[in-house]
Amino acid sequence: MAGLYIHIPFCRSKCAYCDFYSLPVGSILKKDPGSLSKYLKAILTELEMRAVEINEPISTIYIGGGTPTSVPMPELTDFISSITKKTAAINRRFQISEIMEFTIEANPEDISRETIDSLRKSGIDRISIGIQSFETAQLEAVMRRHDSNTSLRALAALKDSGINYSADLIYGLPGQSLDSWSSQIRTLLDFEPPHFSAYLLSYEPGTRLYAQKERGRVNEADEQTACRMYDILIKSASDRGYDHYEISNFSRPGMAAKHNSSYWNLTPYLGLGCSAHSFDGNNRRINPASLVSYMKALDCDKKTLPFIEEEETAINKVNDYIITSLRTSAGLSVPMIIKKWGDTIATEVRTNLSPFCATGGLTPLGDDCYRIPEQLWLKSDSIIRDAILEAD
Ligand code: SF4
Structure with a gap:
């Protein structure tokens, strides 16, 4: 079994802690209104060109970013339907067509019953949502675009829809006390999500948050506080019956993320789009973390593969x-x-x-x-x- 990862590098704005490859969707569209369509087309081309690299049926697909849901919904769902069809065609080579999990990352401001239904119709069966916090001041401190009410509304819509989903939280946020962290987890677990992830905030060089820390404007949670928050996290999760199956990941029994788990057990995966990584079971291939270089390779008459191969010992x-x-x-x-x-x-x-x-x-x-x-x-x-x- 193999996985397929697709990277959509566009976001509406940059969060203060983020060091992923992401680009402001507004400026990209201003420069070239057709750029998102061209990018999605390039990914479909890359999939066609690289299908030969897959020697096993694709059982999981993950669309991450960036913010995949920053692509307008009709365009996004057309793209997902095309990926679903092309993957089914690839899998026919192996006489297996079943995709066991098809996840898309989304931000709370993009989630409603309508968007969930549209995503589902196109083939998505799992949504991973970046809640991060239920306190607006904490979200503002790291420049997230949504507020507490938006987080709550998005989770209510997910629960109501019955779709499989996962929610991300961050601990150690600026201004977050132990009590506040306990209450964040309680609020999330009251929704009974099938899966959730919790990450300790990290201050990566090159991010706005790192610069703020260097100037003394924010304080990183000290080790003792981080450990106490972690203890609160694992106790709360265990009290509510979650399996803690990876340092940052928790699931209801049997609901562990299939795609992400494959990264930890050496399952091959093909990564498409800029900055995506691939692993064929032996070697890693890395696409350029540059929209310009990626498009230059694929969006021209002489289409070429964009990746560089890493020789691994x-x-x-x-x-x-x-x-x-x-x-x-x-x-x-x-x-x-x-x-x-x-x-x-x-x-x-x-x-x-x-x-x-x-x-x-x-x-x-x-x-x-x-x-x-x-x-x-x-x-x-x-x-x-x-x-x-x-x-x-
Ligand atoms: S939405 Fe996600 S990918 Fe985009 S800037 Fe924020 S953390 Fe980074």
């Missing part, structure tokens, strides 16, 4: 696996390492892991599998740093 591949697997409840499987990279590498990994097994930093799960206990996931970086293998 076996050590890099094992380390990618160690980093991602140790952030999941399924943990790291030594038999999987033996199967993919051989006994010598597996012995090195075991050697690196053994001190943590002795001190409780890692828990054996049986069958030569290991995980970091849930309480330590927020500090998993320090364990992972010592667990990864050194390059030759």
Whole structure:
């Protein structure tokens, strides 16, 4: 089984903490009113050209960004229908046509019963919504465009529609107290979402928030506060019956995100659009994080593939696996390492892991599998740093 990821890089404005590749949709359209249509067409061309890279049926599709729902709805749903049809055609090669999960990211200001119904008709069966907070002051502090009421209305519409959905929250926001964070989680979980994600706010160089911190205008949550917020998060989720299956992801039993889970278990995926990454099970391909370069390659008579290929050493591949697997409840499987990279590498990994097994930093799960206990996931970086293998 393989995944398909599609990147829509347009947003209505830039959030203060965001370091994703995203472009202001207003200015793009002002320069060239046809630019969104040309971009979506280029993605369909890229899919046709790269279909040969897929050696397994596509079982999950994820449209992320950016803000995919910043594309006007009729254009967006036409595009989704085309992706659905083209994917079905690709899958016919394997005599399987079923797509198990088709997710789109959306912002609360774009979600209503009408938009949900239109998205569903085009093939979408899961919506991932960026709620981030239910307090308007916190949303304003990081320059989100929506307010508290919009978050509540969007969640009510999702719940009412019966569609599968996930909601994102951020903790450690400027001005967020422990009580406020508890109340954010309570508010979200009262909607009983099938899935939610919670991320600790990070201050990435180059973002407006980072500059504000450097000038002393905002304070980053200190480590103790971040840990207490994390403790509140995992307790609240467990009290309400959620599985904490990855450091930032929680689901009702059986509702874990299929597409995102594939990133953690080495499932191949094809990434389309600017800045998208692909993984064929061995090597990674990266599309340019530039609309101009991407369009130059695909929107011309001599269509060319935009990606560059990253030659990965076996050590890099094992380390990618160690980093991602140790952030999941399924943990790291030594038999999987033996199967993919051989006994010598597996012995090195075991050697690196053994001190943590002795001190409780890692828990054996049986069958030569290991995980970091849930309480330590927020500090998993320090364990992972010592667990990864050194390059030759
Ligand atoms: S909406 Fe999402 S992708 Fe767009 S700027 Fe905000 S955080 Fe970044």
